[in-house]
Amino acid sequence: xxxxxxxxxxxxxxxxxxxxxxxxxxxxxxxxxxNEFVTLLGxxxxxxxxxxxxxxxxxxxxxxxxxxxxxxxxxxxxxRRPVNTVFQSYAxxxxxxxxxxxxxxxxxxxxxxxxxxxxxxxxxxxxxxxGMGARRPSQLSGGQRQRxxxxxSIIAKPRLLLxxxxxxxxxxxxxQQMQLELKTLQHALGIAFIFVTHDQEEALTMSDRIVVMRSxxxxxxxxxxxxxxxxxxxxxxxxxxxxxxxxxxIDRVDGETALARTAEGVEMHLPSAGRKPGEQVTAILRPAxxxxxxxxxxxxxxxxxxxxxxxxxxxxPQAGGPEIRVISRDGAGFDEGAAVHLAHDPARVHVLxxx
Amino acid sequence: xxxxxxxxxxxMLLTPVTLFLGVFFLLPLCIIAVFSFLSPGLYGGVExxxxxxxxxxIFGWADGIIEIYEPIYLQILFRSLSxxxxxxxxxxxxxxxxxxxxxxxxERWRLVFMxxxxxxxxxxxxxxxxxWLLILKPSGLLNTVLLSIGAISEPLEILYxxxxxxxxxxxxxxxxMFLPLYSAVDNLDRAQIEASLDLGANRLQTFLKVVLxxxxxxxxxxxxxxxxxxVGNFVVPDVxxxxxxxxxxNLVEQQFLSSRNxxxxxxxxxxxxxxxxxxxxxxxxxxxxxxxxx
Ligand SMILES: Nc1ncnc2c1ncn2[C@@H]1O[C@H](COP(=O)(O)OP(=O)(O)O)[C@@H](O)[C@H]1O
Ligand SMILES: [Mg+2]
Numbered sequence: 001x002x003x004x005x006x007x008x009x010x011x012x013x014x015x016x017x018x019x020x021x022x023x024x025x026x027x028x029x030x031x032x033x034x035n036e037f038v039t040l041l042g043x044x045x046x047x048x049x050x051x052x053x054x055x056x057x058x059x060x061x062x063x064x065x066x067x068x069x070x071x072x073x074x075x076x077x078x079x080r081r082p083v084n085t086v087f088q089s090y091a092x093x094x095x096x097x098x099x100x101x102x103x104x105x106x107x108x109x110x111x112x113x114x115x116x117x118x119x120x121x122x123x124x125x126x127x128x129x130x131g132m133g134a135r136r137p138s139q140l141s142g143g144q145r146q147r148x149x150x151x152x153s154i155i156a157k158p159r160l161l162l163x164x165x166x167x168x169x170x171x172x173x174x175x176q177q178m179q180l181e182l183k184t185l186q187h188a189l190g191i192a193f194i195f196v197t198h199d200q201e202e203a204l205t206m207s208d209r210i211v212v213m214r215s216x217x218x219x220x221x222x223x224x225x226x227x228x229x230x231x232x233x234x235x236x237x238x239x240x241x242x243x244x245x246x247x248x249x250i251d252r253v254d255g256e257t258a259l260a261r262t263a264e265g266v267e268m269h270l271p272s273a274g275r276k277p278g279e280q281v282t283a284i285l286r287p288a289x290x291x292x293x294x295x296x297x298x299x300x301x302x303x304x305x306x307x308x309x310x311x312x313x314x315x316x317p318q319a320g321g322p323e324i325r326v327i328s329r330d331g332a333g334f335d336e337g338a339a340v341h342l343a344h345d346p347a348r349v350h351v352l353x354x355x
Numbered sequence: 356x357x358x359x360x361x362x363x364x365x366x367m368l369l370t371p372v373t374l375f376l377g378v379f380f381l382l383p384l385c386i387i388a389v390f391s392f393l394s395p396g397l398y399g400g401v402e403x404x405x406x407x408x409x410x411x412x413i414f415g416w417a418d419g420i421i422e423i424y425e426p427i428y429l430q431i432l433f434r435s436l437s438x439x440x441x442x443x444x445x446x447x448x449x450x451x452x453x454x455x456x457x458x459x460x461x462e463r464w465r466l467v468f469m470x471x472x473x474x475x476x477x478x479x480x481x482x483x484x485x486x487w488l489l490i491l492k493p494s495g496l497l498n499t500v501l502l503s504i505g506a507i508s509e510p511l512e513i514l515y516x517x518x519x520x521x522x523x524x525x526x527x528x529x530x531x532m533f534l535p536l537y538s539a540v541d542n543l544d545r546a547q548i549e550a551s552l553d554l555g556a557n558r559l560q561t562f563l564k565v566v567l568x569x570x571x572x573x574x575x576x577x578x579x580x581x582x583x584x585x586v587g588n589f590v591v592p593d594v595x596x597x598x599x600x601x602x603x604x605n606l607v608e609q610q611f612l613s614s615r616n617x618x619x620x621x622x623x624x625x626x627x628x629x630x631x632x633x634x635x636x637x638x639x640x641x642x643x644x645x646x647x648x649x
Contacts, residue, residue: 056553057552058549058552058553077552077557078549078552078553079552079553079554079555079556079557079558080555083553084553084554085549085550085553087546087549087550089544089546091544091546091547091549091550092547092550093547093550093551093564093565094544094547094569095568095569104551104554104556104564105554105555107564108551108554108555108556108557108560108564109555152550152554153553153554156554156555
């Protein structure tokens with residue numbers, strides 16, 4: 001299968017003000033399908049913006065190749081690339097009306113006025129801003145500006161839309177609403193989106209695939225489920241969602257399950273496939289994977305936080321070691337100081353080979 | 356209620372400013388306006404009798420003689436306006452690209468450049484203009500260099516020509532054009548330039564549709580700041596201009612200092628002021644229209 005966008009071994013090094021070298025892109029390989037929603041996720045400074053800017057043409061690569069629909073991208077200036085961007089700051093033209101902002105790509109391409117106006121009206125309609133064309137960007141709310149930026153970037157029907165943390169300036173409710181709308185819009189347009197965020201929740205809800213980045217390289221690429229359930233390493237596990245990490249030594253293998261212990265003596269059950277006694281691995285369990293019951297790891301609740309329907313507990317294992325984070329769905333009656341047992345289904349445990 | 360108190364407080368705060376402007380600006384202006392309708396005194400000063408042909412003389416009819424029409428003062432006024440316009444145009448062409456270049460320099464070099472551009476303010480204008488005289492005169496630096504490299508075979512006659520005057524004015528006015536331009540260029544939103552390129556506009560389209568409109572306030576500001584003192588300038592033509600470089604400011608100077616015709620000088624001043632005000636009003640209304648609600 002050929003992809004819309006193929007990036008091979010992309011490298012970009014910056015000279016820091018102190019004179020050092022900083023590999024903002026350190027050998028990036030990435031394929032994006034023709035109508036895929038791909039999210040770049042990683043901590044601030046990991047190179048997400050640099051990668052987007054390399055695709056849109058505002059940053060050059062030191063080495064590596066980049067093709068779009070099989071054609072080389074690297075030699076094209078930004079204005080010749082069939083790629084558009086929704087900028088983090090929106091970058092709306094303050095001296096133009098909303099309609100002229102939205103129609104800008106058509107205006108510079110020489111599209112006639114009548115056709116332009118029709119397409120602008122349609123694009124504004126699509127983002128829920130019908131009839132706002134005569135306003136200035138300064139007369140709009142943050143959410144509305146965001147929609148103008150979106151309408152402006154899709155009007156020329158790019159094959160790939162780049163979005164650099166477009167929702168980060170919006171409040172929580174609006175952000176969740178926009179997440180859904182963006183997803184719907186992407187389906188309707190049938191084009192590829194590369195969406196940048198440092199918010200893992202956002203990445204999990206919106207993406208077909210997530211690219212987890214860290215200091216210039218890709219740690220893991222996968223569907224939200226793969227990334228969440230089967231993180232490749234500690235970094236990914238810790239970055240995506242709440243995680244409990246247990247460095248354990250395999251004690252014995254018993255059919256389908258293996259028994260393992262932490263240095264402090266907390267006992268865990270893992271899938272036995274590939275495990276050998278004496279082996280040191282890291283067991284990963286999400287907070288929702290524990291059941292509070294009569295058996296399991298004994299511990300004491302040190303803190304209980306209500307999150308609406310869920311109860312979020314911090315449990316100190318009796319044996320010692322770091323606190324375990326647990327989400328209890330039934331929610332009833334676990335106050336601070338309560339003695340509990342944390343049971344878990346061995347099949348839910350994800351094992352990292354390295355301890 | 357609160358509004359009224361606020362405006363009273365505001366009024367009190369503004370009193371010193373009002374007084375200052377009244378004493379040092381409005382009062383002299385009124386004096387000039389009144390003088391322009393009086394007759395000249397024998398040894399300078401004014402005779403307190405009404406006389407309106409000061410203006411007639413500017414427009415070409417000297418001392419009420421309708422038969423003879425000689426608009427020499429109007430010609431000088433137009434020359435001054437065109438010199439000033441030329442100065443605005445040349446300083447703009449010179450400073451606009453430099454402003455972009457400077458805004459891209461590192462912090463340190465930017466400071467060095469800003470210091471250099473304000474350096475002339477620390478020395479006397481007259482001294483600096485005499486330096487130009489030494490450069491431009493037939494046996495001066497420019498001609499010596501050009502002759503010695505064989506670019507010309509005879510010394511260029513630049514000194515005491517309109518060219519020298521415009522050159523001198525451009526030199527004097529460059530900092531006044533540069534500073535507002537630089538501030539506009541420095542405030543440009545780079546993201547908007549990238550957005551324009553991203554949306555398929557080439558560099559020229561981006562310049563015309565985004566960069567130019569956004570720096571227009573700076574251009575207008577610089578143009579006004581350069582135009583106004585240029586129209587009435589008399590120091591530069593005094594030092595570098597000959598008879599053909601005479602400007603309206605020189606006329607005013609002459610009327611007060613050598614010809615001792617204060618009323619005529621006052622009338623000339625009023626005309627300059629009227630022209631300058633017109634230009635200001637036009638550019639202000641243009642700016643309001645262009646700026647819109649931004
Ligand atoms: N023009 C530049 N000059 C020097 N360093 C830069 C430049 N642009 C980005 N960097 C550095 O490259 C790294 C990656 O930056 P960026 O791609 O913006 O990260 P992110 O978008 O993931 O937060 C950061 O350490 C940043 O400081
Ligand atoms: Mg970024």
